[in-house]
Amino acid sequence: MKKRILISLSILSMLCASSLIAQEADEASGISFDYIRGEGKVQGIKIAAQVYVDWLEKYSENAELYFESSVNIWEYSEQHRHDSNFVLAISPVILYPLHQFTNATLYGELGIGISFLSDSNFAGKDVGSLYQFEDRLGLVVRYGLKRRHQFSIRYFHYSNAGLSNPNPGLDFVSFSYGKLF
DSSP, X not given: OHHHHHHHHHHHHHHHHXXXXXHHOOSOEEEEEEEEEESTTEEEEEEEEXXXXXXXXXXXXXXXXXXXXXXXXXXXXXXXXXXXXEEEEEEEEEEEEEEEOSSEEEEEEEXXXXXXXXXXXXXXXXXXXXXXXXXXXXXXXXXXXXXXXXXXXXEEEEEOTTXXXXXXXXXXXXXXXXXXX
């Protein structure tokens, strides 16, 4: 029962934060679908909504900032063992253009957010806490009319930053397709 209450409160908090951020957005919003591959036999999917804000405009004409709310489903499967985890996350992410091509733009991205896992034991690891930091580094290619389509490759690291023991962390690579509106 306690676990369901925590999950419900986390979902409610993320939805409220996303709606407050969306009210500030003047530029764009987007959605992305990721295939996730982790250590060993871990794989999953992630569905994310992004809201772009112009908060960095006065500091840099090139840097972009968006907030991403996501739902992840991770699966671990090995002989005689199966495990899954449901993850909610919200992250501020900074994008910076690295190279302009004729029909596309290459961006670097980085972000640090927070996430809530449905189980602190996953894929044979005790990660110490249901709450984790979500660190990311990525390369994003935007293309198409008005650069509204994007493919991305990202590295994610989930860790409780030593706030709880143990803290082995979880590492993932994701391949993503996104669409801006």
